[in-house]
Amino acid sequence: MNSKTEAFLTPESVKAWAEVGLSHPHESAILHVLGEATYTDDIPEAQGTLHAALGLSAKAHARIAALNLAPVLAAPGVVAAYTWRDIPGTNDCGPIIHDDPILAEEKVEYVGQPIFVVVADSHDNARRAARKAEVQYEELPAILTPEAARDAQSFVVPPMRLARGEAQQALEASPHRVKGKLHVSGQEQFYLEGQISYAIPKEGDGMLVLCSTQHPTEMQHVVAHALHRPSHAIVVECRRMGGGFGGKESQSALWAACAAISAAKLKRPVKLRADRDDDMMVTGKRHCFYYEYEIGHDADGRITAAKVEMVSRAGFSADLSAPVATRAICHFDNTYYLSDVDIRAMAGKTNTQSNTAFRGFGGPQGAIAIEYIVDEIARNLGKDALDVRKINFYGRNDEEGRNVTQYGQKVVDNVIHELVAQLEHDSAYRARRAAIDEFNARSAVLKKGLALTPVKFGIAFNVTHFNQAGALVHIYTDGSVLVNHGGTEMGQGINTKVCQVVAHELGIPLHRVRISATDTSKVANTSATAASTGADLNGKAAQDAAHTLRQRLATFAAAQFGCELAEVQFADGVVYGGAEAAMSFADLVQKAYLARIQLWSDGFYATPGLSWDPKTMSGNPFGYFAYGASVSEVIVDTLTGEWKLLEANALYDAGNSLNPAIDIGQVEGAFIQGMGWLTTEELWWNAGGKLMTHAPSTYKIPAISDCPRNLDVKLFKNRNSFDSIHRSKAVGEPPLLLPFSVFLAIRDAVSAVGKHRHNPPLRAPATCEAILDAIDAVLAAAD
Numbered sequence: 001m002n003s004k005t006e007a008f009l010t011p012e013s014v015k016a017w018a019e020v021g022l023s024h025p026h027e028s029a030i031l032h033v034l035g036e037a038t039y040t041d042d043i044p045e046a047q048g049t050l051h052a053a054l055g056l057s058a059k060a061h062a063r064i065a066a067l068n069l070a071p072v073l074a075a076p077g078v079v080a081a082y083t084w085r086d087i088p089g090t091n092d093c094g095p096i097i098h099d100d101p102i103l104a105e106e107k108v109e110y111v112g113q114p115i116f117v118v119v120a121d122s123h124d125n126a127r128r129a130a131r132k133a134e135v136q137y138e139e140l141p142a143i144l145t146p147e148a149a150r151d152a153q154s155f156v157v158p159p160m161r162l163a164r165g166e167a168q169q170a171l172e173a174s175p176h177r178v179k180g181k182l183h184v185s186g187q188e189q190f191y192l193e194g195q196i197s198y199a200i201p202k203e204g205d206g207m208l209v210l211c212s213t214q215h216p217t218e219m220q221h222v223v224a225h226a227l228h229r230p231s232h233a234i235v236v237e238c239r240r241m242g243g244g245f246g247g248k249e250s251q252s253a254l255w256a257a258c259a260a261i262s263a264a265k266l267k268r269p270v271k272l273r274a275d276r277d278d279d280m281m282v283t284g285k286r287h288c289f290y291y292e293y294e295i296g297h298d299a300d301g302r303i304t305a306a307k308v309e310m311v312s313r314a315g316f317s318a319d320l321s322a323p324v325a326t327r328a329i330c331h332f333d334n335t336y337y338l339s340d341v342d343i344r345a346m347a348g349k350t351n352t353q354s355n356t357a358f359r360g361f362g363g364p365q366g367a368i369a370i371e372y373i374v375d376e377i378a379r380n381l382g383k384d385a386l387d388v389r390k391i392n393f394y395g396r397n398d399e400e401g402r403n404v405t406q407y408g409q410k411v412v413d414n415v416i417h418e419l420v421a422q423l424e425h426d427s428a429y430r431a432r433r434a435a436i437d438e439f440n441a442r443s444a445v446l447k448k449g450l451a452l453t454p455v456k457f458g459i460a461f462n463v464t465h466f467n468q469a470g471a472l473v474h475i476y477t478d479g480s481v482l483v484n485h486g487g488t489e490m491g492q493g494i495n496t497k498v499c500q501v502v503a504h505e506l507g508i509p510l511h512r513v514r515i516s517a518t519d520t521s522k523v524a525n526t527s528a529t530a531a532s533t534g535a536d537l538n539g540k541a542a543q544d545a546a547h548t549l550r551q552r553l554a555t556f557a558a559a560q561f562g563c564e565l566a567e568v569q570f571a572d573g574v575v576y577g578g579a580e581a582a583m584s585f586a587d588l589v590q591k592a593y594l595a596r597i598q599l600w601s602d603g604f605y606a607t608p609g610l611s612w613d614p615k616t617m618s619g620n621p622f623g624y625f626a627y628g629a630s631v632s633e634v635i636v637d638t639l640t641g642e643w644k645l646l647e648a649n650a651l652y653d654a655g656n657s658l659n660p661a662i663d664i665g666q667v668e669g670a671f672i673q674g675m676g677w678l679t680t681e682e683l684w685w686n687a688g689g690k691l692m693t694h695a696p697s698t699y700k701i702p703a704i705s706d707c708p709r710n711l712d713v714k715l716f717k718n719r720n721s722f723d724s725i726h727r728s729k730a731v732g733e734p735p736l737l738l739p740f741s742v743f744l745a746i747r748d749a750v751s752a753v754g755k756h757r758h759n760p761p762l763r764a765p766a767t768c769e770a771i772l773d774a775i776d777a778v779l780a781a782a783d
Contacts, residue, residue, distance in 0.1 A: 008574055008582050017571035019504040020726050023661030027496040027515065028240065028489070039242050040196045040212045041273055049198075050079055052262050052272040053126035055116040055133045056281060057108035060144070060351040060689025062137035064106055064115070071132040072118050077125030080266060081118040087261055089228030093253035095218060097157070100317040100354060102226060102257045108137070109316035110352050111690040112281035117258045119270055127275065142351040142689050146290040146311040149348025156318040156349045162329050162617040164406050165340030170305030174296025178376050182293070183763040184368055186313065187286035187677040188693075189358055190701050191490075193242025195283065196273040197256040199263035205229055207260050209236045213252035214244045214488050215528035220520045222253040223260045231520075234260075239517035244490035245673075246357030249528045250320055251283045280694040285683060286358035287312040287324055287347075289365045293373060301377050301388035307342045308332060308369060314347040315354035321347035323462045324357070326614070328366035330407055330621060334737075335416045335456040336370060336392040337402040351689050357530060359673065360736045363457055368678075368764070371453055371740050376759045379751060384433065385744070386424065386452050393417060394456070408618040409458075413625060413721040416454055419651055420629050422716070424452065427631040427649040436633070440752040447636050448646075449749030453741040454629045457734035458622030459532050460610055466527040467607035467623075469537035473502060473545040475599040479573070479586025481506065481513045486526030487538035488518045492732060493662040494534040500658060501539045501725060505546035507570020508585050532626075532730035535658065537605055539725035545603025552601075556592050557583075608723075624722035626734040627653040630671070632741035636749040638775055641768030643746055645675070645708040650738050652713065655720035655729030663731045667713045670735035676702040677736075678743040678764045746771065754778040 009017065031037035055072070069081045084091045084103040094100035104115045116133065120126035143149050171177065197219075198210040207227065213219050216236040224231045236256070241248060259272040274282065289312050296305035310328055314321040325345040332343055374392065378385035395402035396414045403411045424430070429452055436448045461467050471485035483502050489495045499513040506513075520526070527537065553575070554568040561568070561577025569576045576582045593599060612619040630650040636643040650671060654663045680700045684693050693699040720727040743766055750760040750771060758781040760774040 009571055011579065014569050014571040014576060017507070019500050019510050020658050021656060022659065024496060024500060024510055024659055026493050026662065027499055038239060039193050040198055040210050043198065043210055045271070046200055046269045049269040049271060050119050050121060050266065051123040051126045052117050052119045052259060052270050053130040054114040054258065054278065054282065055118060055130045056278070057104060057111060057113040057115055058135065059108055059137045059139055060111050060142040061140040062108055063140065064104065064108060064135060065138050066136040067115065068134035069116060071134060072129045075125065075129035075132055077121040078129045079119045079121065080262070081116055082261060082265065083116045086265065087226055088264065090225040092225065093222050093257055094317055095250040095253070095320060096322065097318040100319065102254060111688070112353060114254065114282060117262055119262045119266065123273060144350055144352060144685055144689050146288065146313045146348040146350070149350050150311045150346055154349040156314045156347045157322045159344060159346045160325055160329060160617065162343045162406060163341065167305050167307050167340045167342035170340035171294060171296045171307060174304045175299055176297050176380070177294060178297070178373060178380065179294045180376065182291040182369060182372055184289045184365060185765055186288035186355060186683050187358060187681050188280060188683065188699055189245040189247030189285065191241070191243030191245060191247060194274045194276060194279045195248070195252060195255045197252070197259040198269065198271040199259040200269040201263050201267050206233050206235070207264065209234065209256050209260055211236055211238055211252055211256045212241045212248055213238055213256065214241070214249040214490065214530055216488065216518055216520050217526045218250065218528065219253055219256045222257050226257045226261055227264050235519065235521045237517050237519045238488050241488065241490040245359045246361060246530060247283060249357040249530050251356050254282070277695050280699070281691060282353070284315055284319060284353045284356040286677065287314065287321065287355045287362070287365060288683070291369050293369065295373050295377070297377050299381070300391055301381055301383055302391050303336065303338060305340045306338050310345045310369070311348050312346070312365070313350050313352060313355060315350055315352050317354040319354045319356045321355065324362035326462050327362035329617065330458060331363040331366035332370055333406055334367040334370050335394060335454040337394045338406050341406045343406070352685060353691065359670065360733045361531060363733065364674065364737050367737055368740060371744065375744050375747060379756055379759050386429065389454060390420065407621070409620045409622065411625065415653060415716070415718050416456060416627050419627050419653060419716050420452070420454055423629045423631060423649060423651040429631055432633060445638055447638055447749040447752040449634045449636065449745040449747065449752065450631070451741040451744035451748055452629060452631045453744060455627060455734055455737040457626045457737065459536065459624055459626055459730045460607055460622045461527065461531045461533060462612060462621055464610045464612055467533065467537065467610055468527060469541040469605050470523045470526065471538060471541035471545050471603045472522055473542060473549060473601055473603065475549055475589055477590050477593045479508070479512065479584070479589045481508065483513060483515045483542055484519065484522045485538040485542050486518065486523040487534040488529040490529070492534065492666060493659065494529065494538065496662060497535045497658045498539050498542045501543050502546045505543055506550055506585070507575070508573045512573065532732035532734065534732065536724055536730055537607070540605035541603045543603065543725060544605055545601045548601040548603065549599065552597055553588060553592055556595060556597050557588055560591065624720060624724065624729065626729045628734060628738055630738040630741045632739065632745040634742065634745040634749055636746060636771060638753055641771035643771065645706070645742055647710045648708050648742070649712045651716050652731070652735055653716040653718050653729060654731050655718060655724065656727040657715055658726060658728045660715055663715060664713050666731040667735040667738070668711060671711065671738050672702050672707060674736040674739040675742045678739060679766050680706065682765050682767055750774045750778060754782040758782060
């Protein structure tokens with residue numbers, strides 16, 4: 001025991017000490033900068049490692065009449081080639097509905113569907129050999145667009161409908177109506193690290209799969225089923241990903257399964273790494289949506305009724321299309337109260353890549369429609385769109401009767417009024433609007449546009465039982481701490497935040513805490529790191545484990561110090577026993593070990609208060625809502641369709657931020673990624689169903705030159721009313737909706753061509769071609 005000295009904190013400093021709420025660097029930042037961060041392809045290869053590649057379909061929809069792999073097997077370096085017939089267990093990698101074969105059987109359903117896997121002595125030899133297969137096809141009719149799928153009544157899951165009130169009657173009684181259509185394209189995840197799995201056979205039919213995945217437990221299940229082995233024989237590990245964005249939630253399963261099947265057959269390690277072209281040809285993207293809507297409103301712009309039909313391009317199998325459609329339905333309202341609604345959603349079965357999760361998971365596709373519609377209402381009434389948005393905001397108390405969502409959840413934490421008011425003031429929105437109107441009046445070719453759009457985003461998995469997490473915390477006798485949890489690090493900073501939570505709970509400096517790779521043999525039955533729940537769930541689970549340890553150590557310390565338990569405090573690596581005694585955390589741990597105190601604990605968390613009835617499309621699916629808003633100013637060349645984002649201001653509600661620097665970075669990244677979805681990233685299939693934008697040369701993600709000179713991001717001060725981890729809020733997906741303001745600012749600029757008298761039919765992405773088409777439509781309407 002040490003007596004208190006000047007080296008220790010004052011009582012006031014002990015109380016104020018914290019490791020959460022601080023802008024600590026990302027836990028792997030130095031490794032990233034030095035190029036020392038280990039990704040799956042960087043792991044030293046075991047002796048005898050082989051490399052695999054996939055043989056892909058050249059047709060969108062066809063029967064396989066004949067398949068000759070002899071030329072493949074004869075290619076240099078080839079060891080083996082396998083089809084679906086060689087799979088020991090189940091030929092399926094569908095995450096919900098089992099309609100997605102690992103390898104195609106008698107029929108292919110999109111260009112790029114894997115038919116076989118070839119294994120060779122090198123990556124290049126495997127890829128070259130995969131191109132040598134001789135396949136004879138009997139072509140079948142193909143469905144390629146959401147509209148065609150709807151017309152053919154071709155769906156991967158039954159259509160969904162959410163109704164409240166009497167939408168048709170309310171429409172008929174409405175003083176004004178808006179009716180129209182909208183096309184919003186999909187988006188490639190374009191993670192920097194492509195899909196990769198490295199399968200290593202272990203003794204006793206065991207299999208270790210090192211995989212770049214957001215969902216190790218799902219990979220464990222798929223591999224176990226494919227190999228016809230129990231889950232305990234399969235270990236899936238992921239230290240970090242070079243990006244995921246939803247594309248590695250379910251669709252990493254195909255790559256894990258093919259690597260594991262090959263490794264099991266050959267009893268040798270097999271690595272399957274996708275080149276960018278193959279990755280983009282095989283994997284699904286964000287769902288594109290087609291909308292038909294009819295909205296009623298009054299003379300002030302207040303919405304009185306809403307009917308909308310949304311059809312998504314699901315692709316050939318269900319994948320995650322059902323929950324994506326559900327979330328789109330639940331986010332159609334965005335920040336607006338809708339009294340009478342009829343929302344229908346269909347997941348169209350098309351002969352294209354099976355679309356999947358993407359940051360926002362249907363939320364952006366639901367909310368973009370209502371923002372487009374509100375923009376239209378404002379223009380029809382000759383009002384500023386911000387004023388129409390404000391009048392439609394959710395209320396904040398029961399007396400107003402405007403604080404219940406269309407699915408029945410009460411909005412109890414609404415701060416959108418204050419948040420938007422702050423952004424409106426700080427961004428000088430009104431003055432800029434006046435200046436832009438003046439600029440446009442004197443500029444014939446260049447037109448400026450401005451928009452302020454809000455965000456309300458629900459946080460939790462649609463499926464209630466996924467909202468759970470586990471963690472392990474180990475304290476070693478030198479006082480250092482190791483944490484393992486079920487979340488996966490994809491650059492978003494979950495490991496940094498969880499380390500901060502544990503360090504704070506144990507009262508030790510952050511550098512004393514380390515996180516090990518996510519591993520299904522450590523924390524079992526984990527949920528995907530998705531739905532913006534990673535830090536919420538795993539942070540709470542790790543806190544639970546650390547709290548148990550803190551209580552054990554505090555009880556032991558009280559006996560050592562001869563003080564009351566309530567007097568024991570932990571801060572900055574020191575344990576205090578009242579005002580007169582203290583010892584280092586490491587010393588206390590060493591003494592506790594000698595006294596046989598358990599120095600490790602598990603933790604668990606399940607989000608309370610959640611419910612969802614998929615039949616009635618009602619319940620309380622979200623723990624809380626995250627809010628935000630952004631202002632974007634653009635300039636458009638009306639002769640070429642070129643445009644530039646001049647300035648963007650964003651205000652985001654991160655609650656009590658666990659790490660402001662990481663959260664601001666997340667908002668900035670989401671803003672640019674969302675802007676890419678709505679402006680430059682165009683997916684295009686030719687008449688034969690082949691994706692032609694399948695490489696960086698043809699698919700245009702935003703570059704540094706697309707970023708505005710001023711991207712001003714601030715965090716809104718707002719303590720979460722829900723008991724989240726340290727009252728913080730999620731920052732993964734919601735900010736992706738902020739750049740709606742970019743798209744609608746472009747629409748505002750195009751509208752200026754016709755003096756704002758006509759609604760431009762602008763589709764997303766607002767490429768130069770789409771902008772020119774919208775300008776032509778406005779000019780035609782003005783004639």
